[in-house]
Amino acid sequence: MLVALAVTAAVVLPTGLLVRMALVSGDPAPRRPAAAARPLPACRYSRERTALTSYQDWQRTLLDTTYRLPRSYEPPDLVPITRAGVGTRDMRIRAFVVPDLQALVEAAGAAGSPVDVTWGYRSFRTQTWVFEYWTEQKGEAALRTAARPGHSEHQLGTSLDFKSEGALNVDETWKDDPAGRWMREHAWEYGFVLSYPEGKEAVTCYAHEPWHYRYVGRREARRILDSGLTVRQYLWRQNAELSR
């Protein structure tokens, strides 16, 4: 599947030109609801506006390589992430995430696997910069590790990239670090789910990112865990049921 995905990207984006166009072309696609009762679509790269874009829909907003947020989506309740005892003051997160994030951070520290945060909310504009940076670094391969503007869960203000406390950065090997392992086993207890798990690349459409967690609340995190599905699969199914 990894090979198939790479081939698709090569066909759709032979020169990277389409990516450049997508970065500068605003929001041309008309609003279209997520399809009901259809099987999970294969991974592809397009720019369809996701169906649920109210700030109250944060748990249910489906984002992937197809579905995106509008450029103007910027939650009104972003606060410094330092309120949860992590990160730096320039990082922000939606206010309601703070108590569970703080509890997670304290629990990880108490377990001897202290964690910190490297990214919280990212605006459409910042994501444009991030995607351009990775495209320059990695070419088309960036599509598998970086979301195009509008497609990033970081724009929701509820997704975070974690690292070990004191570490400069984080990479794929973090899954075997004590903090990475602790997060994989316990983050759901505090309402956080791993968006892009190992071995699920064919359905998440992104490479494994052991550091990237999306906050969905404790009850919903438990449901997603029990379902055995990835966030993308779970939300696709949930969105389909909602629109029936």
Ligand SMILES: [Zn+2]
């Ligand atoms: Zn991330």
